[in-house]
Amino acid sequence: MSKLGPENGTLTVRTGKGGAAAKAGHNLVIEVQRWQGSLTPEAVELTADARSMRVVSGNGGISPLGDDEKAGISQTIDEEVLKGGNIAYRSSAVTARSDGGYDVDGELDLLGVRAPLSFALSLDGDRLTGSASVKQTAWRMKPYSALFGTLKVADVVEVSIDATLPKEQ
Secondary structure, three states: OEEEOOOOEEEEEEOOEEOOOHHHOOEEEEEEOOEEEEEOOOOEEEEEEHHHEEEEEEEOOOOOOOHHHHHHHHHHHHHHHOOOOEEEEEEEEEEEOOOOOEEEEEEEEEOOEEEEEEEEEEEEOOEEEEEEEEEHHHHOOOOOEEOOOOEEEOOEEEEEEEEEOOOOO
């Protein structure tokens, strides 16, 4: 079994933007700082601390994101969007592909709402990468909006993992 976490990988969320004032907003890259996962040929599991999500960058917008703005957005994610809730993924099926990667089917529990989520994992030597598109409204989340609803976070966010598998001991 391979154990994964911040010590050997990154778990990121990438957002888009929409609405009449979209030009004023930023596409964000958010890093999950506290998470853990396990990977075997039969199962994939991951848990993440929603309170540990930190904005690391944002592109677009009228002006660059400063540290104060990043901290404010991170606080809003914690308090208003995810409300400090739990995030957990558990696979129900893992299928090996001929290229050495895996197709993973399972269930994402986001703030107490469970829904199916499938994604592909790729292996290149000891490097594991993968991503999944998560539609917030499928988990009864209302995408964040500002400026009286004229600036909105896109409903679909991209969650990615990039990790180095630990050496077998």
